[in-house]
Amino acid sequence: MNESVIHTEGLSRWFDKKQAVAEIVLDVPRGAIFGFLGQNGAGKTTTIRMLMGHLHPSGGAVEIFGRDPRWLSRADRQRVAYVSENMNLPRWIRPNEALALNASLYPNWDAVRARDLMNRFGLEDAGPFATFSKGQKRALCLVLALCTGAELLILDEPASGLDTAARRIFLDALLESNREKECTVFLSSHMLTDLERVVDRVAILKAGRKILDGELEELKDCARVLHLPASARRETVERHFRVASFRKAAEDVRATILDFNEDRLRALCAEDPAYGCVEMRGLNLEDLFVELVTGDLIETGGSVV
Amino acid sequence: MNARLMLVEIRKVWAWYLAFLLVTMFYLVLKPYPLAHNDIVMSVLAAFQGAMLGWRIFHDPAGTQSFAWSRPLTRTQLFMNRWLLGLSLQVLTLLVVFALVGSGARSRFHEILAGETNPFYPACRWFDLAVLWPCAVYGLLAYQAALYLNAFAEFNWRHLGGAISGTLRRTLLSVMALCFPAALFVLIDLPPATAPRWPYGVLVAGIAVITAATTAMAVHVYRHMEVES
Numbered sequence: 189m190n191e192s193v194i195h196t197e198g199l200s201r202w203f204d205k206k207q208a209v210a211e212i213v214l215d216v217p218r219g220a221i222f223g224f225l226g227q228n229g230a231g232k233t234t235t236i237r238m239l240m241g242h243l244h245p246s247g248g249a250v251e252i253f254g255r256d257p258r259w260l261s262r263a264d265r266q267r268v269a270y271v272s273e274n275m276n277l278p279r280w281i282r283p284n285e286a287l288a289l290n291a292s293l294y295p296n297w298d299a300v301r302a303r304d305l306m307n308r309f310g311l312e313d314a315g316p317f318a319t320f321s322k323g324q325k326r327a328l329c330l331v332l333a334l335c336t337g338a339e340l341l342i343l344d345e346p347a348s349g350l351d352t353a354a355r356r357i358f359l360d361a362l363l364e365s366n367r368e369k370e371c372t373v374f375l376s377s378h379m380l381t382d383l384e385r386v387v388d389r390v391a392i393l394k395a396g397r398k399i400l401d402g403e404l405e406e407l408k409d410c411a412r413v414l415h416l417p418a419s420a421r422r423e424t425v426e427r428h429f430r431v432a433s434f435r436k437a438a439e440d441v442r443a444t445i446l447d448f449n450e451d452r453l454r455a456l457c458a459e460d461p462a463y464g465c466v467e468m469r470g471l472n473l474e475d476l477f478v479e480l481v482t483g484d485l486i487e488t489g490g491s492v493v
Numbered sequence: 494m495n496a497r498l499m500l501v502e503i504r505k506v507w508a509w510y511l512a513f514l515l516v517t518m519f520y521l522v523l524k525p526y527p528l529a530h531n532d533i534v535m536s537v538l539a540a541f542q543g544a545m546l547g548w549r550i551f552h553d554p555a556g557t558q559s560f561a562w563s564r565p566l567t568r569t570q571l572f573m574n575r576w577l578l579g580l581s582l583q584v585l586t587l588l589v590v591f592a593l594v595g596s597g598a599r600s601r602f603h604e605i606l607a608g609e610t611n612p613f614y615p616a617c618r619w620f621d622l623a624v625l626w627p628c629a630v631y632g633l634l635a636y637q638a639a640l641y642l643n644a645f646a647e648f649n650w651r652h653l654g655g656a657i658s659g660t661l662r663r664t665l666l667s668v669m670a671l672c673f674p675a676a677l678f679v680l681i682d683l684p685p686a687t688a689p690r691w692p693y694g695v696l697v698a699g700i701a702v703i704t705a706a707t708t709a710m711a712v713h714v715y716r717h718m719e720v721e722s
Contacts, residue, residue, distance in 0.1 A: 242562065265566065278505075292496075
């Protein structure tokens, strides 16, 4: 098994009486591109802030490279680059100043790549950060992270505000970092179509709890929407499959299941002949996400697959 | 110590710093009387400058806190980088004061202005250099008190849910920070005399202890505080 770059165990965080993150268990293997998904307010940013050591966990533990992120040494911090959801550079800073600062702080800073990305994002002649558009701000933050030569990129909503061309540049650069420099990437995003192109693994949060975690391809292989007869009962389907959502429509029932295989389907049909004419379809990441976050699956443990 | 980061951080403070420096220079040049170790105006100016530096260097404008805190520096290194920046600016003030007074520029200005009609003619620049003492001591003490109180406030009030607004909180704390050297001023220097009430060695040792203690406490707070991002 691959070494975990990020590991959390029962990670929880309370804000006053509200629990923002509840007992999250995560393992991000070295070299993975890990998609961290959830609706607004699901606890993604809070989790990422704890990964960065900016927030203290109320319970559980978090480790980056096997250490508590709050107490990482300078050398270990040079192995991590971060883009926060709120683009957070000082308003007066100019791109060249920001690049020079990072070059002085990261020993593996790639100045050639930085120049190239600045050109591709159209930032080479930009003024102070405060005069940037939202997309330009995001692009500069990404250049600052992608060229650090860090082994771990933690990106919170990295593509938010980027236009289609800039998103493409970002995703290409991300894949290049991952494939050529073996960089591990942990990113949260609502751009699920983009994510589906790049991620190896995903975890989905709902109301602070992890409801799903696994290899994307396996999840997609095993997830199906079953169109069942109107008389279908949830308990019957749950005896054979793990059900993420179970919706009754006018003429049929649609059940989203996470662990499809032919043998189980045959067993379901054998139990009640009414299930014999099941129709089914696969799901892409976006469909799967919507079914999961709007369904009623509760899962706090490890991988579903 | 990272010079690039200092250049970025100095932008938070340079306009205020230059304003204080200009006021200090005007005061030094224009005061028609000899300068002394217990010059109250210089003490107040230095204390305000120290408190301002402690406040502004250690405070990140809204939304930008995680920029510095996400760079590859430990929290202690980040603190020390900022602390040294504040100290460097205070040393720069001392150098400017030293140059202005020690070079004879101030004396020359008064000779031109009033000549022999000045009751204190000829202005003695080496005597006037005593003004370095309040400039150094009260600047440093106010700086130390402000940085500790601000770090403590960031830590404490954030956990208490921000009962008072940030500006009011920092104003109150900066006033408290100024009370600290003011109290010491009463203790050390208030009576007119040719030298402080206590031997210089004792005072320097006491100031060193206060500086070390407040720095250690502030570092502790920095290592444990939560950061916006």
